[in-house]
Amino acid sequence: MSFESSEFCRLDMKWILGFGVLIGTMGYYWWKKSQYTNTGASDGKIPKGSLGWPLIGETLSFIACGYSSRPVSFMEKRRSLYGKVFKSHLLGRPIIVSTDPDVNKVVLQNNGSIFIPYYPKSITELLGKSSILQMNGSLQKRVHGLIGGFLRSPQLKAKVTKQMELSIGLSMNTWKDKKLIYIQEETRNIAFEVLVKVLMSVNPGEDLEFFKREYREFIKGLICFPIKLPGSQLYKSLKAKERLLKLVRNIVEEKKFKLDKEGKLDTIKDVVEVLLCDAGEDGNEIQRLPLDSSEENMELKRRKIQLSQEYVWTDYISLPFTQNVINETLRMGNIINAVWRKALKDIEIKGYLIPKEWCVLASFGSVHMDDKNYENPCQFDPWRWQKKQEQSGTTSKNFTPFGGGQRLCPGLELSRLEVSIFLHHLVTRYRWMAEEDFIVNFPTVKMKHKMLITVTPIST
Numbered sequence: 001m002s003f004e005s006s007e008f009c010r011l012d013m014k015w016i017l018g019f020g021v022l023i024g025t026m027g028y029y030w031w032k033k034s035q036y037t038n039t040g041a042s043d044g045k046i047p048k049g050s051l052g053w054p055l056i057g058e059t060l061s062f063i064a065c066g067y068s069s070r071p072v073s074f075m076e077k078r079r080s081l082y083g084k085v086f087k088s089h090l091l092g093r094p095i096i097v098s099t100d101p102d103v104n105k106v107v108l109q110n111n112g113s114i115f116i117p118y119y120p121k122s123i124t125e126l127l128g129k130s131s132i133l134q135m136n137g138s139l140q141k142r143v144h145g146l147i148g149g150f151l152r153s154p155q156l157k158a159k160v161t162k163q164m165e166l167s168i169g170l171s172m173n174t175w176k177d178k179k180l181i182y183i184q185e186e187t188r189n190i191a192f193e194v195l196v197k198v199l200m201s202v203n204p205g206e207d208l209e210f211f212k213r214e215y216r217e218f219i220k221g222l223i224c225f226p227i228k229l230p231g232s233q234l235y236k237s238l239k240a241k242e243r244l245l246k247l248v249r250n251i252v253e254e255k256k257f258k259l260d261k262e263g264k265l266d267t268i269k270d271v272v273e274v275l276l277c278d279a280g281e282d283g284n285e286i287q288r289l290p291l292d293s294s295e296e297n298m299e300l301k302r303r304k305i306q307l308s309q310e311y312v313w314t315d316y317i318s319l320p321f322t323q324n325v326i327n328e329t330l331r332m333g334n335i336i337n338a339v340w341r342k343a344l345k346d347i348e349i350k351g352y353l354i355p356k357e358w359c360v361l362a363s364f365g366s367v368h369m370d371d372k373n374y375e376n377p378c379q380f381d382p383w384r385w386q387k388k389q390e391q392s393g394t395t396s397k398n399f400t401p402f403g404g405g406q407r408l409c410p411g412l413e414l415s416r417l418e419v420s421i422f423l424h425h426l427v428t429r430y431r432w433m434a435e436e437d438f439i440v441n442f443p444t445v446k447m448k449h450k451m452l453i454t455v456t457p458i459s460t
């Protein structure tokens with residue numbers, strides 16, 4: 001290439017680059033402006049906030065806060081700048097973030113008609129189109145009703161209780177010799193075993209180990225960059241899902257074959273059978289005991305031994321202080337810290353406009369960790385729940401670990417029951433000292449060092 005032509009090329013490149021930057025900047029400002037003004041008649045009422053950088057918006061600080069020990073700091077910072085409801089741009093979408101319990105309540109209560117679930121792409125890719133979180137209208141209601149009816153049924157709870165006792169017994173019997181226990185691993189294994197049993201009647205063995213292994217890989221991709229190339233986390237998780245589905249399909253086919261052959265099932269054993277038979281049962285009332293001290297678990301155990309009685313599932317959830325401990329754990333743990341929705345039409349809540357097609361992030365974590373709703377929110381204080389009835393700040397709109405409205409978690413009672421059983425056997429069999437540890441919130445909530453404890457058996 002001659003001097004002139006390479007010089008021309010350099011000049012040309014400068015022009016192209018300069019032009020590119022100009023177009024890019026104009027595009028950015030046009031794009032930003034359009035996000036403020038594309039709402040026609042309702043212009044000007046969109047909550048305040050920043051849309052951040054083109055394309056990535058404020059995603060990087062959102063994720064960085066998620067990895068920190070205080071994931072709600074992303075919300076807190078913006079709440080102090082713009083108010084309880086603010087605008088942002090996350091994971092490729094303009095979004096309205098609500099840390100206001102009243103707004104969250106309206107979002108939860110208007111499922112289907114105004115808001116539909118709208119989770120990040122990695123989640124929807126992994127859960128797939130047939131996930132209940134992607135169902136709407138009458139189909140969602142029907143599937144929710146079937147699953148909920150089954151999960152709340154006293155028969156299932158009785159069965160889960162026996163299984164939990166068995167699993168916990170096997171696990172805790174080995175603790176005497178170990179002394180050092182990774183409590184997170186133990187509880188995860190127990191909960192997983194019981195869940196897979198409840199869903200598909202899978203017993204300990206090769207299949208269960210396969211489920212555990214693949215599920216671990218699957219869950220890693222729930223919040224990640226939505227890139228499906230070989231080697232990426234999403235790709236690996238999708239492959240794990242394929243392998244999981246293959247096994248699930250085999251299990252369902254076997255059950256179907258049996259059902260077709262025999263015409264009906266004598267007893268319904270798991271969620272898959274509920275869905276195949278399309279039948280469910282309603283839950284019953286829980287009797288609460290008047291005790292309210294931390295000794296209640298010991299008291300229950302002594303009573304059971306004295307009367308030579310077996311535990312029934314209602315025993316475990318009748319202990320009010322234990323329920324307070326679980327409430328407080330759910331409040332601070334924020335396992336599901338927010339739900340994601342999309343507005344089907346323009347809607348105004350408390351003076352905030354949520355334009356059609358915009359995404360809404362109803363942040364439960366921010367409400368649970370707000371000192372306006374909970375005094376000293378960073379302090380683990382189960383006693384606060386004893387005053388719950390009198391405290392105006394601790395009403396149900398301020399406590400939504402299981403969501404609300406039509407999509408209220410159907411596994412709510414079962415989860416609480418499982419934790420109650422575990423806590424009962426833990427506090428009545430062992431004393432423990434915990435090593436220092438802290439919560440990691442991304443991509444799922446867990447303890448950084450798997451929560452190591454040193455246990456000492458107690459005699460009763």
Ligand code: HEM
Nearest residue numbers: 117132133144335336339401402403407408409410411415
């Ligand atoms: C501590 C444990 C759990 C927590 C914190 C939790 C939390 C939640 C939340 C917040 C939602 C609402 C999602 C939304 O509105 O978009 C939900 C939905 C759901 N949960 Fe749970 N959950 C737990 C355990 C379980 C268990 C054990 C099961 C089943 C055995 C379960 C099954 C479901 C289902 C099927 C839905 C979808 C309901 C629908 O969209 O109609 N959950 N859960």
